[in-house]
Amino acid sequence: MKLGMIGLGKMGFNLVVNLLSHGHEVVVSDINPQRGEQLAGLGAQPASSIEELVMKLKHPRIIWIMVPAGAVVESVTDKLSGLLEAGDIIIEGGNSHYKDSAERAEKLKERGIHFFDAGTSGGTSGAEHGACFMIGGNQEVFATIEPLFRDLAVDQGYLYAGESGSGHFLKMIHNGIEYGMMQSIAEGFELLEKSSFDFNYENVARLWSNGSVIRGWLMELTQNAFAKDPQLAGIRGVMQSSGEGKWTVQTALDLQASTPVIALSLLMRYRSLEEDTFHGKVVAALRNEFGGHAVVQDS
Ligand SMILES: NC(=O)c1ccc[n+]([C@@H]2O[C@H](COP(=O)([O-])OP(=O)(O)OC[C@H]3O[C@@H](n4cnc5c(N)ncnc54)[C@H](O)[C@@H]3O)[C@@H](O)[C@H]2O)c1
Ligand SMILES: O=C(O)[C@H](O)[C@@H](O)[C@H](O)[C@H](O)COP(=O)(O)O
DSSP states (O other), X not given: OEEEEEOOSHHHHHHHHHHHHTTOEEEEEOSSHHHHHHHHTTTOEEOSSHHHHHHTSOSSOEEEEOSOTTHHHHHHHHHHHHHOOTTOEEEEOSOOOHHHHHHHHHHHHTTTOXXXXXXXXXXXXXXHHOEEEEEESOHHHHHHHHHHHHHHEEEEEEEEEESTTHHXXXXXXXXXXXXXXXXXXXXXXXXXXXXXXXXXXXXXXXXXXXXXXXXXXXXXXXXXXXXXXXXXXXXXXXXXXXXXXHHHHHHHHXXXXXXXXXXXXXXXXHHHTOSSOHHXXXXXXXXXXXXXXXXXXXX
């Protein structure tokens, strides 16, 4: 098939490599032209702007967007909305909020443009070699783009999830689970580190990757990380987050669903961003007030 890819960063670039390896024709564009030039060497057709990308595709066009969620997705879809015709298809593969995606689909529907929210998982290696996709949008039109997902996914790694928004909803919950699983693995290693034993963490992660109940890709990645740096001495325990965990917890509150593991793993990320906390000072001060317990003086 022939399609366009807008956004050639860590994910978009590798998805294009994957698409090319399956014989698809891809017109590519990014605000950083070097990315398109690199892909031209692999057989992609670079376009210097979104307008040019649209011109290089024949109606009905298929355009995949893989840019940062939020304002950038908004501006790119707005631009496309003015350039595309009824019957054209937009696939948005980033980590957008599912409500934004449902609204975008409604807005584009007024112009006859089909919008699919395609939550994408598997990281950069998945994008290149086989990923997992959670897709929301019109089911009949999905048949047109299904061959792309069949090629890009690993084994049975794609699902038509339902109406618009359902793909990104599923990806949001997936990422909530991801937060909880990672935090749990991390806490296990924290206990190993604090114990009196002298474990080799790479060996432990390898062990747990083989036949154990807690084996899986995250454990394999744990093994890789300890193989590179046995004590992770080169990095600080600052855990950033890009929104999906927060939205999962907000959704849990809205639905009155008890999700303590995911909620606490999100709060642990926030805690990791601070050297010291005001709440810690308050508790220390209160202990001192009622019991005369010692406080640690700030230097
Ligand atoms: N990195 C991952 O493991 C991963 C996995 C799944 C989903 N995602 C999601 O996919 C999306 C893209 O992630 P990424 O890791 O590839 O990000 P990235 O920052 O590596 O790449 C984004 C690309 O978009 C380009 N871009 C920015 N504004 C643009 C514009 N107006 N027009 C054209 N191109 C523009 C940038 O130049 C960059 O090359 C995000 O929503 C992210 O959350 C990331
Ligand atoms: O399934 C995946 O491939 C990952 O979840 C992917 O989407 C990405 O690595 C997250 O955006 C990280 O999310 P945080 O920045 O919130 O940890």
